[in-house]
Amino acid sequence: MYGYPMGGRIAYLHVPFGPRLISWYDEGSSVSLYDVLILRVYERYTKLRRDDIIVDVGAHVGSFAVSAAKRACLGLVIAVEPHPDNLRLLARNVELNELTNVIVMQAACGSRSGKARLVLGPWSTAHTVSTAQTETRKYLEVDAITLDDLVDRLGLPYVSAIKIDAEGAELDILRGANTVLRRHRPRLSIAAYHTPSEAHQIAEFLMRVQFKVKLQDGYVYAV
Numbered sequence: 001m002y003g004y005p006m007g008g009r010i011a012y013l014h015v016p017f018g019p020r021l022i023s024w025y026d027e028g029s030s031v032s033l034y035d036v037l038i039l040r041v042y043e044r045y046t047k048l049r050r051d052d053i054i055v056d057v058g059a060h061v062g063s064f065a066v067s068a069a070k071r072a073c074l075g076l077v078i079a080v081e082p083h084p085d086n087l088r089l090l091a092r093n094v095e096l097n098e099l100t101n102v103i104v105m106q107a108a109c110g111s112r113s114g115k116a117r118l119v120l121g122p123w124s125t126a127h128t129v130s131t132a133q134t135e136t137r138k139y140l141e142v143d144a145i146t147l148d149d150l151v152d153r154l155g156l157p158y159v160s161a162i163k164i165d166a167e168g169a170e171l172d173i174l175r176g177a178n179t180v181l182r183r184h185r186p187r188l189s190i191a192a193y194h195t196p197s198e199a200h201q202i203a204e205f206l207m208r209v210q211f212k213v214k215l216q217d218g219y220v221y222a223v
Contacts, residue, residue: 009024009025009026010022010023010024010025010089011023011024011025013033015037018037018067018070019037019063019066019067019070019093019097020093020096020097021033021061021062021063021066021093021096022061022089022092022093022096023061023063023089024061024086024089024123024124026123026124026125027123028121028122028123028124028125028126029060029061029123029124029125031125032060032063032125032165033063036063036064036067037063037067041189041191041217041219042064042163042189042219043189044189044216044219044221045187045189045214045221045223046161046187046188046189046221046223048068048071048072048161049071049072049075049160050071050072050073050074050075051072051074051075051160052068052071052072052075052076052160052161053072053075053076053077053078053156053157053158053159053160053161054068054072054075054076054077054078054159054160054161054162054163055077055078055080055147055150055151055159055161055162055163055186056068056077056078056079056080056163057080057109057147057162057163057164057165057166057173058080058081058164058165058166058167058191059079059080059081059086059090059104060081060086060090060124060125060165061086061089061090061093061124062079062089062090062093062094062102064163065077065079065090065094065102066093066094066097066099066102068161068163069094069097069099069101069102070097070099072101072160073101074101075101075160076101076102076103076156077101077102077103078102078103078105078150078154078156079094079102079103079104079105080105080107080108080109080145080150081104081105081106082106082107082108082116082118082127082129082140082142082143083118083124083127083140083142084106084140085124086124086127087104087106090104091104103154105145105150106142106143107142107143107144107145107150108129108142108143108144108145108166108169109144109145109146109147109150109164109166109169109173109176110129110144110145110146110169110172110173110176111146111172111173111175111176112144112146112176113144113145113146113149113176114143114144115141115142115143115144116129116141116142116143116144117129117139117140117141117142118139118140118141118142119137119138119139120137120138120139120140121167125167126167127167128166128167128168128169129142129144129166129169129172146176146177147162147173147176147177147180148176148177148178148179148180149176151179151180151184158184159180159184159186160184160186160187161186161187161188161189162177162180162186162187162188162189163188163189163190164188164189164190164191165190165191166191167194168194168195168198170190170191170192170194170198170202171198171201171202171205174190174202174205174206175205178209181206181209181211182209185211185223187221187222187223188206188211188220188221188222188223189219189220189221190202190219190220190221190222191218191219192215192218192219192220193217193218193219199215199218199219199220200215202220203215203220203222206220206222211223
């Protein structure tokens with residue numbers, strides 16, 4: 001992977017035989033891009049298939065969504081991102097890679113549809129609707145949607161895989177996906193390192209709905 005600054009807060013990156021991306025030039029983005037594009041943390045136990053329908057919750061600028069869309073070339077990727085600046089780069093990266101199988105949706109996922117407070121973090125990957133955040137932090141009001149409502153709204157015939165990285169809101173998002181989890185049985189790759197107990201709480205939740213779960217390095221994988 002190589003890249004160079006484009007001036008200001010953004011940089012251009014290119015993975016040989018992989019995606020081209022414009023991303024934020026900050027600490028959080030660097031770590032996220034390395035994890036997604038080099039370590040491929042969301043693909044450790046989930047081999048993406050050509051006809052997959054994949055939901056990417058917390059899509060950021062699209063590093064996973066773009067990569068997944070190239071693999072699921074006969075399928076579809078729904079990239080969900082609440083922050084307007086991240087969303088602009090996400091949409092730009094979809095165009096840059098000439099992808100026609102990505103739906104970009106500006107929203108935060110959670111246990112209820114409606115409105116939510118997106119608490120702003122110190123860098124572009126750290127915004128969250130997690131209720132653990134204090135009320136004194138700066139925030140944006142954003143649209144919120146459950147995964148169940150998202151699938152119904154888009155009329156998706158099936159959901160093959162779900163990736164979630166929502167800075168501590170992951171369990172809340174799963175609570176809004178009861179129908180999707182039980183009916184579609186998607187493969188799950190979830191970032192769960194935001195609090196000491198998060199991975200185990202998510203694992204227990206998923207096992208209660210009959211998923212087989214594996215924990216590794218702060219991530220939860222389930223089938």
